Amino acid sequence: MSIDRASLLTGAAVREACRTDQFSGQTSGLAPGFAQANLVILREAEAAHFREFCAKNPKPCPVLEVTEAGNPCPRQSTPDADLRTDLPRYRVWESGELVEEPTSISHLWQDDLVAFLIGCSFTFEAEMIRAGLPVRHIELGVNVPMYRTNVPCESAGIFSGPLVVSMRPFLPADAIRAIQITGRFPAVHGEPVHLGFPDQLGITDLSQPDFGDPVPVHEGELPVFWACGVTPQTVLMEAKPEFAITHSPGCMFVTDWKDEQLATQ
Amino acid sequence: MSIDRASLLTGAAVREACRTDQFSGQTSGLAPGFAQANLVILREAEAAHFREFCAKNPKPCPVLEVTEAGNPCPRQSTPDADLRTDLPRYRVWESGELVEEPTSISHLWQDDLVAFLIGCSFTFEAEMIRAGLPVRHIELGVNVPMYRTNVPCESAGIFSGPLVVSMRPFLPADAIRAIQITGRFPAVHGEPVHLGFPDQLGITDLSQPDFGDPVPVHEGELPVFWACGVTPQTVLMEAKPEFAITHSPGCMFVTDWKDEQLATQ
Numbered sequence: 001m002s003i004d005r006a007s008l009l010t011g012a013a014v015r016e017a018c019r020t021d022q023f024s025g026q027t028s029g030l031a032p033g034f035a036q037a038n039l040v041i042l043r044e045a046e047a048a049h050f051r052e053f054c055a056k057n058p059k060p061c062p063v064l065e066v067t068e069a070g071n072p073c074p075r076q077s078t079p080d081a082d083l084r085t086d087l088p089r090y091r092v093w094e095s096g097e098l099v100e101e102p103t104s105i106s107h108l109w110q111d112d113l114v115a116f117l118i119g120c121s122f123t124f125e126a127e128m129i130r131a132g133l134p135v136r137h138i139e140l141g142v143n144v145p146m147y148r149t150n151v152p153c154e155s156a157g158i159f160s161g162p163l164v165v166s167m168r169p170f171l172p173a174d175a176i177r178a179i180q181i182t183g184r185f186p187a188v189h190g191e192p193v194h195l196g197f198p199d200q201l202g203i204t205d206l207s208q209p210d211f212g213d214p215v216p217v218h219e220g221e222l223p224v225f226w227a228c229g230v231t232p233q234t235v236l237m238e239a240k241p242e243f244a245i246t247h248s249p250g251c252m253f254v255t256d257w258k259d260e261q262l263a264t265q
Numbered sequence: 266m267s268i269d270r271a272s273l274l275t276g277a278a279v280r281e282a283c284r285t286d287q288f289s290g291q292t293s294g295l296a297p298g299f300a301q302a303n304l305v306i307l308r309e310a311e312a313a314h315f316r317e318f319c320a321k322n323p324k325p326c327p328v329l330e331v332t333e334a335g336n337p338c339p340r341q342s343t344p345d346a347d348l349r350t351d352l353p354r355y356r357v358w359e360s361g362e363l364v365e366e367p368t369s370i371s372h373l374w375q376d377d378l379v380a381f382l383i384g385c386s387f388t389f390e391a392e393m394i395r396a397g398l399p400v401r402h403i404e405l406g407v408n409v410p411m412y413r414t415n416v417p418c419e420s421a422g423i424f425s426g427p428l429v430v431s432m433r434p435f436l437p438a439d440a441i442r443a444i445q446i447t448g449r450f451p452a453v454h455g456e457p458v459h460l461g462f463p464d465q466l467g468i469t470d471l472s473q474p475d476f477g478d479p480v481p482v483h484e485g486e487l488p489v490f491w492a493c494g495v496t497p498q499t500v501l502m503e504a505k506p507e508f509a510i511t512h513s514p515g516c517m518f519v520t521d522w523k524d525e526q527l528a529t530q
Contacts, residue, residue: 172459179444180456191445194437196461196487222461265530 011254015086024088024103026250036252037117038229041245047114049157056154060231062119070111078256083115089248096240119188123259136215145209150202161235165225169217187262194225276519280351289353289368291515301517302382303494306510312379314422321419325496327384327452335376342520348380354513361505384453388524401480410474415467426500430490434482452527459490
């Protein structure tokens with residue numbers, strides 16, 4: 001069964017379509033104005049360390065909400081949601097190995113599972129577009145280029161690894177505006193971590209991203225780098241916890257929060 | 266007669282020392298935390314055009330207050346001040362020629378004179394220093410380097426000319442922070458107008474500023490450019506109105522407003 005994407009205009013509509021198996025695709029562009037979130041589910045023991053890791057690295061790992069152990073409802077952001085059914089598709093990991101990619105995780109739910117909702121750059125990209133800034137990868141219809149850096153995250157328990165950044169090229173005046181706009185959204189990575197000199201981050205070739213697709217940086221543009229939500233995902237994969245569930249790439253949880261609610265002003 | 270600079274801790278103390286001829290020096294570093302302002306005084310006819318020029322070019326010409334014609338008191342910012350006596354030193358201009366540099370302009374005051382107080386970058390530099398950012402020209406004890414650009418201001422009546430910018434070099438992460446900090450202060454030029462590529466502004470040699478002193482831009486640093494309060498002064502000099510009074514360079518009006526009152530958040 002499938003549903004017209006154009007009818008999925010709210011977080012509730014997307015979640016309902018997921019829950020009733022009418023939708024299992026990517027969420028980019030759905031429910032405009034509603035904040036989307038990355039999902040990480042861990043057992044309580046690892047969750048404690050992961051929570052500490054996020055707290056120590058808020059720019060790549062901005063936690064929007066953490067559920068109580070065993071409760072699949074994110075009560076603050078989306079009180080009527082069930083994280084076991086309300087995403088389009090999940091990935092299930094055992095000791096770092098992908099074992100299943102289901103559209104529901106009800107059959108896997110246990111009383112000691114804790115879910116993390118982590119802010120997503122869709123929110124600030126929507127604000128940049130609203131402000132008239134040209135976002136290169138969106139204009140080209142590709143994924144944002146992402147790079148592992150030589151900047152280590154602060155580690156916590158089994159979780160450690162390098163900061164991963166996303167890159168968007170801008171003319172200088174637009175870069176200044178982009179810094180101001182994204183700085184209003186600390187809950188979704190906030191202002192950039194760097195601009196101008198990729199080699200200062202240990203990035204030697206912008207045309208060879210580690211994740212996503214390359215985009216051109218034109219003469220007179222500055223490459224601008226934001227902390228990226230792929231950081232906690234790569235850290236998670238490298239830590240290889242016995243059991244973990246994440247969203248499937250691009251298949252995010254759509255909250256009831258409006259993007260603008262995540263702004264500090 | 267002279268007074269210990271260290272005793273001039275408030276706007277009121279500086280103004281009192283000026284008014285009583287105990288102080289006629291530069292105001293940089295005096296009355297920490299109090300906003301200082303550039304002064305431009307014109308006859309009513311030219312003042313109307315100058316007001317329009319400032320309104321059209323708010324980044325280089327952020328007007329803090331305009332007095333009523335004939336009234337030398339800036340009632341909003343500093344109700345007990347007298348702009349005829351409360352600055353350390355003035356410059357008097359006739360048809361673009363400097364004719365006098367007095368410590369009081371009481372003898373020149375007329376009923377058709379209008380005074381403009383224009384925001385000054387001292388305010389945002391104080392905020393940058395408070396945030397721990399290294400401000401190169403202050404560390405070196407020289408004036409900020411300033412450059413005429415190839416960017417024309419919007420003209421109004423007799424007033425037209427290029428945007429003048431000041432330059433402060435920063436490492437990329439500090440440049441991002443500097444953009445965020447100064448963006449909070451639209452009343453004192455706000456966020457930068459450019460960073461990274463001086464040639465995009467028509468600046469061919471950073472070591473040859475048009476005003477102020479050169480400062481080194483080190484490897485791995487970005488030159489960051491802010492709209493500069495010298496813009497309205499150069500425009501004024503080029504317009505050559507029959508009569509004008511300004512502050513003498515570095516001898517600003519110290520208001521009762523605290524720097525923080527000029528922040529938008």
